Amino acid sequence: MMSSNSDIEVMSDDLDPDYSDSANSDNEVKENKTRKRKINKHLWKRVQRKSNLNKGLACTSKSGINMPARRGYECDCKNRCTSKISVEEKANILDKFNNLADKNVQDSYLFGVRSVARRRPDIMKKRLLGKGHPIENILTDNELIQTSKRNSSFHYKIILAAGREIMVCKKALAGLHGIKFGRIDRIGQAKKSNSAPPTDKRSLSEGSRVLKKPEALIQQIESHINSFPIRISHYTRNRSQRKFLSPDLSVMKMRELYVEKYNSEKYRQWKADNKTKFEINYDFYLHIFNTKFNLSFGKPKTDVCNACDRFKNQIDAAENPEGKARLNQEHSVQQAKAQKFYDDLKRFSEQAKTDEKMDVISFDYQQNLPVPVLPIGDIFYKRQLWVYNQCFYSAKTGHSYMYMYNEVEGKKVQMRQHLS
Structure with a gap:
């Protein structure tokens, strides 16, 4: 058996x-x-692609386009701002920016390197008169400041090694960090309105679709x-x-x-x-x-x-x-x-x-x-x-x-x- x-x-x-x-x-x-x-968002391709972009690494876009790694470029202004900075210091600035690895943190950093200087109304009046505007049509000082599209200017200050500071132009700031003018302009609008640094609100619509219950x-x-x-x-x-x-x-x-x-x-x-x-x-x-x-x-x-x-x-x-x-x-x-x-x-x-x-x-x-x-x-x-x-x-x-x-x-x- x-x-x-x-x-x-x-x-x-x-x-x-x-x-x-x-x-x-x-x-x-x-x-x-x-x-x-459980949802592991850090494993999503689009999240990894976004992380690589923030870190300045090469990646492939959603449409299959190969995007090169972030790299700096020189400015061609009359002051030759970037020529005053050594190659090693340029590399350190770019590496420091890439190592932040988060767009909001990077924007906060850029928010701190610029300062706002309000334009003087008397200088604005002289420029208008020089362009042939009748004096009776020129607005008061407060009206000029409120209505003018260029009522302020920006100064950009980069801190190098050993605490050395250097003033640079807008193109030099963008070139040293490998970014475009549009990003600097958006941060400038927040700086000019005395508000907090802008935050990246992309991919945050998920919260509005989730039903909130007690x-x-x-x-x-x-x-x-x-x-x-x-x-x-x-x-x-x-x-x-x-x-x-x-x-x-x-x-x-x-x-x-x-x-x-x-x-x-x-x-x-x-x-x-x-x-x-x-x-x-x-x-x-x-x-x-x-x-x-x-x-x-x-x-x-x-x-x-x-x-x-x-x-x-x-x-x-x-x-x-x-x-x-x-x-x-x-x-x-x-x-x-x-x-x-x-x-x-x-x-x-x-x-x-x-x-x-x-x-x-x-x-x-x-x-x-x-x-x-x-x-x-x-x-x-x-x-x-x-x-x-x-x-x-x-x-x-x-x-x-x-x-x-x-x-x-x-x-x-x-x-x-x-x-x-």
């Missing part, structure tokens, strides 16, 4: 999850994963989701925190039960006219369900070998070709051993049909059966009774024998110990 070995017995016990309040494994994954993976309301939804009994997949609990709710539930059903529990009056009205609007809609409830919990419904559809799953993860993560080839070879050996077991099982099963002194008995549990099964809202919050059905199969006769019992009469572990 040939029976399953101890490894197969463990697998038969782990095929179905049992209800539990928490995982009991010492090897449970420490990372708190949710149903949807924290107490979010905690209420989390408490409601936690009120449902859960079960844990013992087969995958060593590497996964995924827990399972009743297969009769769904997010739509849970949200309806939430409204019925916390807003019963509107719920009855909605049942009557099907038009009543609720503060918590389905999309927001689903958002909390996906981002705060790692829950699914029913049980795992397929059973995966621990070794195969481990090899798959290691092979996908391997960067060295030699290491990946070694893992593929080890995986093939493991699969060959598993296939050898099933080949032996099949061979002995065929032999048992003709050998009177031999039989092959295999046994396994079928899916756990929760009872009672009732489409009533209150039943989803209660702990249901589990009924187990163990199947025994004789390869000699081809007959199957079922033994059904509930969890009050015994656990699966007790039955396995009795059989062993």
Whole structure:
């Protein structure tokens, strides 16, 4: 007589999850994963491209255009500002600017290197008179300052090594930092209006699209989701925190039960006219369900070998070709051993049909059966009774024998110990 070995017995016990309040494994994954993976914006291509631009590195634009690294250039003003700065000092200025690596920080730095000088009204009047404007048409001093497009000028001061300061022109400032005039002009407008340095508001529209809800309301939804009994997949609990709710539930059903529990009056009205609007809609409830919990419904559809799953993860993560080839070879050996077991099982099963002194008995549990099964809202919050059905199969006769019992009469572990 040939029976399953101890490894197969463990697998038969782990095929179905049992209800539990928490995982009991010492090897449970420490990372708190949710149903949807967390957003790692620093890995997005557009974020990496933006970071490279701020650092002055070469990159490829969204449209596929190759953008060279940031580099400085000389000014051609009458004072030859950049010629007063050594090559080493120019490189240090550009490196310091690139190392800031954040556009807002860079703009704050540029905001501090410039100063504003208000233009004198008397000089402005002389220029207007020199252009032939009648004196009676010239505005007062305050009107000139308020209406003139050039009512102020800017001075740019660069601090070099050992605290040495040097005045430069606008083009020299742009050339030393490898930027365009438009960026300097935007910072100048903020400086002239005595406001704070400008901030980069691109890619910040996300906040306006997110529904803002009170924290107490979010905690209420989390408490409601936690009120449902859960079960844990013992087969995958060593590497996964995924827990399972009743297969009769769904997010739509849970949200309806939430409204019925916390807003019963509107719920009855909605049942009557099907038009009543609720503060918590389905999309927001689903958002909390996906981002705060790692829950699914029913049980795992397929059973995966621990070794195969481990090899798959290691092979996908391997960067060295030699290491990946070694893992593929080890995986093939493991699969060959598993296939050898099933080949032996099949061979002995065929032999048992003709050998009177031999039989092959295999046994396994079928899916756990929760009872009672009732489409009533209150039943989803209660702990249901589990009924187990163990199947025994004789390869000699081809007959199957079922033994059904509930969890009050015994656990699966007790039955396995009795059989062993």
